[in-house]
Amino acid sequence: MSYYDIDSILTDAQKLPCTFELEVPRLGVLEGNAGESVKAGTRIDLPLWLGEMLSIGARLGTSRLVTLDLPTALSERVMNALKADPRTVDLRSLAPHFYSLSERILELFEEEEMVDVLIDTFKKRAAEIADQAHNPRGAMGEGVEFLRGLDETERQLFRVAHDSAKEMRIWSGEAKKRS
Template identity: 35%
Template sequence: MDNDYFSIDSILAENQKIQCTFKFDIPDMGHLGGGNERDIKALSKISIPMWLAYIMLYSDWADFVIPTPFGARVRNALKAEARSVRLSSLVGAGGLWYGFGKMIMDILDDAQAKEISDVLTKAFRGRLIEVIDQAQHFAALGPSGGGGPTGDSAQAFREGLDGTERELFALAQESAKRTKRWYEDSDKGRRS
């Protein structure tokens, strides 16, 4: 999520497309749009990957629209109930919704960036407890108990976790498991 050059996460988060509207004709680059045309015409809309979009936007060759994972529909859904939104389906499997959001936030002007930041922060806070609760629940199940009495909504939530949340889930689960193991084993054998 950081903008570090060597951060793998940030490279992965860049692997998302945003829709740009070109302001000028760009000759001989039509293949980028996937069409048969030779040039990119002005005012044509093309989805280009985030890493390419930077230079386009900063050079003022194109404008972009806020991508659908952060559009009004998703925002409203998050406002209604953050835990019922499937972030992973918004950005593809293993996608980094928060990382992508952070990138969008960085290229927006201030008022809009604030808005996105609020959306991201609220969503993160709203979902965090559920992530940790489920992680601890799974840590308590032990190695064999896979399913357990979890409802469909819990499973849907787990499938909807984005990459960042998955990482948190794993951290919490591992730590809870480790602590539980310590509390439970009576290591008299080791001591005597």
């Protein structure tokens, strides 16, 4: 992750549900109540970077200020849908930087099953992306809905696969002319 990487910045801005473990005076601005206290047990969606910093006390051995929860994009419902058929899930609507968010969340939570599901998801979707990139007619027909649901990592993969297929056609056309 680079300090100036816009994708990393947007991933860190993704909202994460957090539950406050302690009462915090005058932090009610996070709920829209300026000057009020945030009560213990209050659940607020905070940017990933802030939630991570507020939960760091648990790692240092002190009482933590907040407990992090899994975001909706990585909920059990979404994991079940990805297990069933990852190509039908609109990852972009869940989180524009779905895989980057997943990577950051997996640094915070130990979820072995989630790792397996996400790896399998990426493999299956990458095969479909490559097929769509090499077959432009498919991308204009029934593949349009699938392509709309690609997250940023998959969009970059699609661009690379599409450009390489195009360059390969150009190269093979030039090779035929020479022989």
